[in-house]
Amino acid sequence: MKQILNPALAKVFKRLHYPLDVMLLCVRWYVAYPLSLRHLEEMMLERGIAVDHSTVHRWALRLLPVLEKAFRRCKRAVGKSWRMDETYIRIKGEWRYLYRAVDKAGNTVDFLLRAHRDKAAARRYFEMAIGQNGEPETVTIDKSGSNLAALQALNAEREKPIKIRQNKYLNNIVEQDHRAIKRRTRPMMGFKDFRCARIILGGIETMHMIMKGQMKSSATTQTPAEQFYSLLT
Known part of the structure; x- marks a missing residue:
C-alpha cells in the first residue's frame, strides 16, 4: 500500500x-x-x-x-430518535455491560463498555453519545430503572427535555443489532481484561458501522x- x-x-x-x-x-x-x-x-x-x-x-x-x-x-450523522439498551460481555469470567444505541433506521449511535449497570453508567453513556452525536429528540428504552433515572437526571439540567419512551417492542431494533456484535465476540471465548475488551469492541463496532454504510x-x-x-x- x-x-x-x-x-x-x-x-x-x-x-x-x-x-x-x-x-x-x-x-x-x-x-x-x-x-x-x-x-x-x-x-x-x-x-x-x-x-x-x-x-x-x-x-x-x-x-x-x-x-x-x-x-x-x-461518521455520518445519525437520526434524532434513538433506541438504547445494554448487552452483556464476559470479561475475565465476569459479566460487564456494553451500552449501545441505534437510531430508528438502525444506524449505530454510539457504544460504551462499563463495569457496572447502574444510573452512573447509563448517564455516562448518554453524556458521551450526546457529546459525539448531538442531542436526540426521543430516546426509547426498556423498563430499566437505571436508564430512566439517568435520562431524567439529564433532563433536569436541560431547557428542552429529551422525550423518554419505555417500550420493549420498539427496542427490538437495538436488541437485534446486539446480535451482530455478539456473533463476532463469541469465538473470542471471553476477554482477559477490561482494556483489551474496550479496544477490540471499539474495532468491532467501527467495522459494523462501516458495513452498515455509516x-x-x-x-x-x-x-x-x-x-x-x-x-x-
Missing part, C-alpha cells in the same frame, strides 16, 4: 515489523468476522505467512484505537474493506 499514512498510524506502524497489508488484513478480518486469533494464525499460514496469534492480538490493540478515532471523524465517502462504490483501509490516510 503506497499511500501517505495519517501521523498517528505512521507512528504505530514504525514500531511494527510486518508488511502493512498483512497487519491490516488480519486486524480487519478479526473485527469483521466471527474468527478467533488461532483461526487467523491458521488462515495466514495457509497463505505462506507465519504469524503467531498473540502477534495478531498485539496488532489489533495497537491499530484499532487509531482507526476508530479516524472513523469518528468521517462512513462518509466520496467514492460510493467502495467496498467495506476499501473504506476500512481508507482510514489509514
Whole structure:
C-alpha cells in the first residue's frame, strides 16, 4: 500500500515489523468476522505467512484505537430518535455491560463498555453519545430503572427535555443489532481484561458501522474493506 499514512498510524506502524497489508488484513478480518486469533494464525499460514496469534492480538490493540478515532471523524450523522439498551460481555469470567444505541433506521449511535449497570453508567453513556452525536429528540428504552433515572437526571439540567419512551417492542431494533456484535465476540471465548475488551469492541463496532454504510465517502462504490483501509490516510 503506497499511500501517505495519517501521523498517528505512521507512528504505530514504525514500531511494527510486518508488511502493512498483512497487519491490516488480519486486524480487519478479526473485527469483521466471527474468527478467533488461532483461526487467523491458521488462515495466514495457509497463505505462506507465519504469524503467531498473540502477534495478531498485539496488532489489533495497537491499530484499532487509531482507526476508530479516524472513523469518528468521517461518521455520518445519525437520526434524532434513538433506541438504547445494554448487552452483556464476559470479561475475565465476569459479566460487564456494553451500552449501545441505534437510531430508528438502525444506524449505530454510539457504544460504551462499563463495569457496572447502574444510573452512573447509563448517564455516562448518554453524556458521551450526546457529546459525539448531538442531542436526540426521543430516546426509547426498556423498563430499566437505571436508564430512566439517568435520562431524567439529564433532563433536569436541560431547557428542552429529551422525550423518554419505555417500550420493549420498539427496542427490538437495538436488541437485534446486539446480535451482530455478539456473533463476532463469541469465538473470542471471553476477554482477559477490561482494556483489551474496550479496544477490540471499539474495532468491532467501527467495522459494523462501516458495513452498515455509516462512513462518509466520496467514492460510493467502495467496498467495506476499501473504506476500512481508507482510514489509514
